Amino acid sequence: MSKDIRIRKGLNINLVGVAEQNTSKAVQSNVYAINLLDFHGIMPKMLVKEGAEVKAGEPLFYSKDNQDMLFVSPVSGELIEIKRGARRRILMIKILADKSQEHLKHSVISPGADSEEIKSILLKSGCWPFIKQRPYDLVADPAATPKAIFVSAYVTAPLAADLNYTLNGKEEEFQAALTALSKLTPGKVHVSIGKGSNSPFSELENIELHKVSGPHPAGLVGTQINKLDPINKGEVVWTVTPQDLVIIGELLLTGKFNAQRTIALAGSSVKTPKYFTTKIGAEIATFLYASGVNNGKFRVINGDVLTGKKTSPDGFLGFYNNTVSVIPEGDDYEFFGWNKPVFDKISTTRALTFSWLQPKKKYDLNTNTNGEHRAFVVTGMYEEVFPLDIYPLQLLKACMVKDLDEMEQLGLYEVIPEDFSLTEFICISKQPHQQIIREGLDLLQKEIG
Incomplete structure (x- = not known):
């Protein structure tokens, strides 16, 4: 029996440039990169050196705090650069991809295997970093036992990828991943979907399904945790995103780490916002210019416009991201903008602003903070x-x-x-x-x- 969640407080930010439900295959990237800033709190220890040949799914480094926690290459090729910062801290690892990809093969195990066997395969295959923990928003500690696991398949962030579209037909991978994750907690695996939506999670087993409605941030997993099972001091919960469940499920079913992603290229600065199939760590330029970019200054955001990180057009797709947003750069200033009626911006106040009169209107916003x-x-x-x-x-x-x-x-x-x-x-x-x-x-x- 599902428990409905209705969120009343929030704000939907409707922006111009939502990705059309049309998917193309991105040009294969020459170079792929793993950005260490995606793994907050992880101190890496390299397993391979520059010039080494690696397979897709082969370990590149491990966590200093847990040698069993491996981080793997998304593609096969040559490790061409280990970029370092202050105090020789590793910032990024770049791999020159082979034209013909070769995967490291793992043994196939049943999703219903015991918890230690599942934990072992997730750690050595490189899938464990997809599991995040609260508190602290870190890669989950394998030694901890979460009281519950949460998955949010309801999207409310502006310009974010539509999961019902990108993950349609992946029910088998979802079921395998969720069955395996259910072995890692004595509690429940909570999955939230949009109320009235045709979600691929609707008929799955070994989960507790919740139907969510309401404005953003209703789709954030933190909002759902707060309404279902709040975290107290000393407690731990784990979270996994739906696109990462696909990779975990495919690993369990085939023994291969497949870093493929369907990502949304969206934003008002994109001429033809649409979806692309690519891989984790791919060059953003391989699909950015395929859709065309409007003239003028623009900002590329790795993620959605609220939580993503600014990057350059020749940057790389983040480890956890399935959206790339491109919006105008707000480096201009409006004369007396604070002292006249505003019709083209979103505001929660009613002082000289009128967005509250048209809640469904779409806006072409830039990055200017307006103050x-x-x-x-x-x-x-x-x-x-x-x-x-x-x-x-x-x-x-x-x-x-x-x-x-x-x-x-x-x-x-x-x-x-x-x-x-x-x-x-x-x-x-x-x-x-x-x-x-x-x-x-x-x-x-x-x-x-």
């Missing part, structure tokens, strides 16, 4: 779009002043940076909410663990 950084002011705006049972302003301020007791009491264990992406969007103080929460989580983990 400078300033002191926090108490407005009550965050609470209008923040559906979690948490005081957002007080938690942000506790993180800023590094008050550990207040962080704990105000619910920092329950949230990760993306949960504050919408409050950051509407913030009239122009504060970097996601960065504040990330720094607060890092401090809490360092001091309390």
Whole structure:
């Protein structure tokens, strides 16, 4: 029996440039890259050197804290560069792909095998990093036992890929992955889908299905966790995205690590927004220019416009991303823009703005923050779009002043940076909410663990 979740607080940001449901195959990338910044808190130890030949799915490095946790190559080819930063910290690993791909083969195991066997194959195959944990938003600790596992297949973020379209026909892989993950927790595997949607998860077994409705951030897994089974101190939950479940399921069924992704190229700066099949770590340019980009300055975002990271057109697709957004660069300023009626921007206030009159209108927004950084002011705006049972302003301020007791009491264990992406969007103080929460989580983990 499913439990419906209805979210009332939030804000849908309707933007021009949603990807059309038309999929093309991206040009094969010459170089693929693994960005170590995608794995927050992981200290890598290399297993191969520059110039080495690797197969798709062959380990490149392991975590210093857990030698069994391997991170693998998405393609076969030559490791051509290990890019390092300050103190020789590894930032990126680049691989020159072979024209003919060769995969490292693992033994096929039953999704219904015991938990230790499943955990072992996920660790050595490179699929374990797809499992994230809360608190702290890190790659899951294999030694921990989560009280539950959560999957959100309901998308509400602006310009994000439509999972019902990109993952249609992957029911067999989903079932294998979810059956295996159910062996790793004594609790339930919660899967959330859109109410009334034709989701590929609708008829699966070994899960507890939930139907979600409401505005963004109803689709964020953190919102669903808060409504279903909130995290208390000392508890751990794991989360997995639907596109990563496909890779896990295919590994269990075939023994191969297949890094293929169907990604959405979206945004008002793209002439023909659409979907492309490519692989993790591919060059963004291999599908960016295939759809055409409008003249003028634009920003490429690895992910959706609220939580993604700025990258260059010759950057690489992130490890966890299935969306690339391209919107105009907001480096121009509007004369007296603060002192006249505004019809082409989204606002939660009604002071000289009129977006509330047309809730379904689509907007062509740029990256301009429309104001400078300033002191926090108490407005009550965050609470209008923040559906979690948490005081957002007080938690942000506790993180800023590094008050550990207040962080704990105000619910920092329950949230990760993306949960504050919408409050950051509407913030009239122009504060970097996601960065504040990330720094607060890092401090809490360092001091309390």
